[in-house]
């Protein structure tokens with residue numbers, strides 16, 4: 498049983514793990530437990546997997562009446578999760594973050610079922626911090642996360658999504674499917690799995706200049722933000738070398754064909770670009786716990802694998818300046834790509850499977 502939800506950063510690692518597990522152990526049966534509202538409602542069924550949902554919500558950091566509702570929903574979810582577990586009878590339960598995995602993994606641990614959590618970030622999320630006291634094994638993707646957990650449970654695996662995209666590195670995807678060309682260098686832009694308003698407005702500002710470049714741009718606004726971007730673009734001409742879409746669902750096919758990525762510095766995106774060696778301009782989200790995306794981005798900048806623009810310095814002009822600097826210099830991009838690849842962990846899914854087997858073995862002792 499696998500549970501992780503809310504945002505793509507928690508869901509794609511889970512799906513990548515499942516895909517690999519089914520390759521090495523084809524008889525494996527998988528049930529995915531998500532929330533009623535998260536992105537998993539779209540992504541998980543699209544991957545051909547069975548999804549059951551629980552109704553959960555996050556705790557507010559300040560004291561609020563809403564927290565009583567959250568507590569009630571959590572206890573109800575634990576109760577419902579126990580029933581799902583009794584019916585499905587998993588050999589092991591994996592949690593990849595998000596509130597829903599809190600309820601599912603807590604329920605599984607209380608029922609003495611082998612449990613593993615995967616933490617994608619350098620700064621540990623609130624759900625995984627809570628769960629770390631109950632689960633058997635903890636897999637991490639950044640060394641910095643180790644000391645934030647009970648150390649005897651921790652194994653470095655990397656992020657399984659890295660293995661999935663690395664396995665697809667020889668992708669034969671053609672940009673003509675998007676109305677673009679296979680002969681031009683390609684810059685891809687997205688603001689995390691849900692889009693980011695400041696990145697979107699900066700791209701809108703830069704589009705009249707992008708139209709004139711000899712490189713091409715594929716830009717995902719985020720599903721929810723597409724209509725607002727379309728409005729902002731009402732009086733802007735969009736050139737043949739620019740494609741604006743709400744979301745890119747087939748990232749493992751497209752990412753190997755990208756010459757420069759402009760994105761947030763979410764943990765899963767970073768795992769992907771370092772697995773493939775994709776040069777990047779990272780614009781960390783300032784709205785995340787302990788400013789962890791800046792730390793994620795700095796690790797790449799320090800190794801010469803990426804450039805960084807801080808959100809308060811981002812506008813159409815600064816974006817264009819950095820984009821031009823890198824898109825016009827293939828040698829520099831190649832160097833960044835090589836530096837990036839050195840940081841990748843292309844066997845992360847196999848390592849995580851090993852940890853899950855370890856959790857099962859621990860229980861058989």
Ligand SMILES: CC(=O)N[C@H]1[C@@H](OP(=O)(O)OP(=O)(O)OC[C@H]2O[C@@H](n3ccc(=O)[nH]c3=O)[C@H](O)[C@@H]2O)O[C@H](CO)[C@@H](O)[C@@H]1O
Nearest residue numbers: 504505506509687689690717744745748763764765766785
């Ligand atoms: C606002 C927030 O809390 N963000 C967190 C969230 O990020 P969030 O989920 O936004 O970002 P991540 O970089 O971790 O993951 C994004 C994923 O979505 C994919 N993608 C994106 C756009 C698109 O059009 N198509 C597509 O497939 C990317 O390839 C990647 O696999 O979880 C991450 C991992 O815990 C954290 O580091 C982030 O801080």
